Amino acid sequence: MEKKNKKVVVLPCSGIGKVFGALARETTYELVERVRPNSAVTTCLAKLVIEDTETKQLVKENPVITIDGCPKECARKSAESQGVNVARSFQTIDFYKAHKDMKPEGISELDETGRRLAAIAADELATVIDELAVQEEQ
Numbered sequence: 379m380e381k382k383n384k385k386v387v388v389l390p391c392s393g394i395g396k397v398f399g400a401l402a403r404e405t406t407y408e409l410v411e412r413v414r415p416n417s418a419v420t421t422c423l424a425k426l427v428i429e430d431t432e433t434k435q436l437v438k439e440n441p442v443i444t445i446d447g448c449p450k451e452c453a454r455k456s457a458e459s460q461g462v463n464v465a466r467s468f469q470t471i472d473f474y475k476a477h478k479d480m481k482p483e484g485i486s487e488l489d490e491t492g493r494r495l496a497a498i499a500a501d502e503l504a505t506v507i508d509e510l511a512v513q514e515e516q
């Protein structure tokens with residue numbers, strides 16, 4: 379069976395007014411811009427909710443992961459409510475629990491500690507992107 383590389387779509391929650399929501403966005407940027415620029419992509423979750431054709435096509439043809447700021451899991455639930463099969467879902471608060479010495483601050487913009495935690499979270503998610511990017515071709 380042939381292997382084929384796909385893009386992995388990373389959907390963060392909007393997280394307005396919440397530090398862990400800001401961490402979800404920053405982790406996504408770290409993933410798509412620094413850690414896996416050739417295999418991770420992101421798009422605006424709202425475009426999925428309004429059923430934008432291109433966005434629907436993107437999430438239909440590629441594996442999707444969601445990164446939420448808290449247990450409410452708005453990104454995962456929004457994606458699934460649109461019929462998206464979410465391959466893996468994460469909550470940024472768990473990355474903080476694993477790195478308790480790095481308490482992020484900031485809402486519209488993360489502080490230096492928050493940006494470092496986002497970079498660590500993105501590094502830890504690299505293997506997930508790699509696994510999902512390589513799909514068995516049917």
Ligand code: SF4
Binds near residue numbers: 396447
């Ligand atoms: S998952 Fe939590 S932080 Fe993210 S948008 Fe929902 S309530 Fe806000």
